Amino acid sequence: MGIRIITLLSVVAAFQYVAPIAFADLIKLNSGGEVRGQFEHKTKVADLPEVTITTPTGATLIIPQEEIDFVTRRSQAVEEYETRSRRIPNTVEAHWDLATWCLKNKLPAQRERELERVVELAPDHEDAHRSLGHIQHDGTWMTKEEKFLSQGYVKHDGKWITPQEKALLEDAESHDQQDKDWIKKIRQLKGYLLSRPAQSQQALAELKRISDPHAVPALSYFFSDDPNVSMRSLYVGILGQISGPRGVTPLVKQSLFDVAPQIRRAARDAIPEEQYKLAMSLYARELSNGLNTIVCRAGAALEQVGDDQAVPALIGALVTTHQYRIQVPEDSYSFGANGTYGGGTQLPPDIEVGLRTGMFNGAVVNDPGAAGRPTKTVTVSVNHENPQVLSALKKITGKNFGYDERTWALWLQAQQAGLVSNDE
Numbered sequence: 001m002g003i004r005i006i007t008l009l010s011v012v013a014a015f016q017y018v019a020p021i022a023f024a025d026l027i028k029l030n031s032g033g034e035v036r037g038q039f040e041h042k043t044k045v046a047d048l049p050e051v052t053i054t055t056p057t058g059a060t061l062i063i064p065q066e067e068i069d070f071v072t073r074r075s076q077a078v079e080e081y082e083t084r085s086r087r088i089p090n091t092v093e094a095h096w097d098l099a100t101w102c103l104k105n106k107l108p109a110q111r112e113r114e115l116e117r118v119v120e121l122a123p124d125h126e127d128a129h130r131s132l133g134h135i136q137h138d139g140t141w142m143t144k145e146e147k148f149l150s151q152g153y154v155k156h157d158g159k160w161i162t163p164q165e166k167a168l169l170e171d172a173e174s175h176d177q178q179d180k181d182w183i184k185k186i187r188q189l190k191g192y193l194l195s196r197p198a199q200s201q202q203a204l205a206e207l208k209r210i211s212d213p214h215a216v217p218a219l220s221y222f223f224s225d226d227p228n229v230s231m232r233s234l235y236v237g238i239l240g241q242i243s244g245p246r247g248v249t250p251l252v253k254q255s256l257f258d259v260a261p262q263i264r265r266a267a268r269d270a271i272p273e274e275q276y277k278l279a280m281s282l283y284a285r286e287l288s289n290g291l292n293t294i295v296c297r298a299g300a301a302l303e304q305v306g307d308d309q310a311v312p313a314l315i316g317a318l319v320t321t322h323q324y325r326i327q328v329p330e331d332s333y334s335f336g337a338n339g340t341y342g343g344g345t346q347l348p349p350d351i352e353v354g355l356r357t358g359m360f361n362g363a364v365v366n367d368p369g370a371a372g373r374p375t376k377t378v379t380v381s382v383n384h385e386n387p388q389v390l391s392a393l394k395k396i397t398g399k400n401f402g403y404d405e406r407t408w409a410l411w412l413q414a415q416q417a418g419l420v421s422n423d424e
Helices: 011-016 076-087 092-104 108-121 126-131 144-150 163-173 176-195 197-208 213-223 229-240 248-257 261-270 273-288 292-305 308-316 349-356 387-397 405-416
Strands: 025-029 034-039 050-054 060-064 068-073 135-137 140-142 154-156 159-161 319-329 375-385
Touching: 025 050, 034 060, 076 092, 076 108, 092 108, 092 126, 108 126, 135 144, 140 144, 176 197, 176 213, 197 229, 213 229, 213 248, 229 248, 229 261, 248 261, 248 273, 248 292, 261 292, 273 292, 273 308, 292 308, 292 319, 292 387, 308 387, 308 405
Parallel strands: none
Antiparallel strands: 025 034, 025 068, 034 050, 050 060, 135 140, 154 159, 319 375
């Protein structure tokens, strides 16, 4: 039957002309050609025996379905982008301008395409690299994925983790039933230990003999937060004798969050030396914890288990900012626009010292001098210099630049470029 032209217009013009601001509908023909314009019917076009489309020149065409490969609708902005992209010169400036146009017209995929063309033509174009989310590492622009890969990380469930962490997660995922089998056993042994004196010694001996990594989840469930310090001490001792990586995460957690200092120390000391790499990655992650106390504990642990790979994270945690909610008299204290206090009247000495040493850990602090006066709750940002982090850096690197993060970063950059060594 062929294509019928309702409005008198040349077929060539209908098939080849593209308006500066193109219409959103497109028909791809079996012959390889295409027609752009606006469909007469806006729903189920593909199911019609023939498709009517009005081209940008005003021609109305009726095209039989058997001559159509497919039909599609795209935004006018996409159509205009394709028109512009065919007409611009192949220069850095032209592609950068088109990328800017794409940003304004909300075309992220097309913008990325233009930005990639910019860095192909100008490999040192900083704005294009940053717009693409690239970062500079050792003087080279690369994607975040390339940086993580260069540092030995692997991707697991959308997150970048160390190979040791991935192995641990995959191990846990593959042994669910064996882990569950230990729940009844551990529950029974703990019950004997607590409520059956005649069997308690035998139960204690059996618990101390546990070496199966599959027992770790059940042990953590029944013992990790037991209010009895001796029970948590037993738990840490059992974890320490279990070979492999499965006991490392609970030991790290106990060493950071247990309320008893002796349990925290025991948990850290129980981490086997062959698992220091995994422990290091877990501690390094906690250097960004919102609680300054945890940051300091992680820094202290990295002094024991860390190596050169922990240095960048330690540098970033030399001075950390933490927020505290405190109550102050409405008319007595002044705070900066960024939430920091200073200038004007100072905080009471006991509150200031507590904030600076991390005593409050985000708790609401009541000013005892505010009794009987109207008070308000404010958020205070406090910068903490973390001596445990600095101590870990000094031990690992043999250097001491104090809390000067910039100098540490410059030294690290020079070392990574091979310009200095730890022996200097």
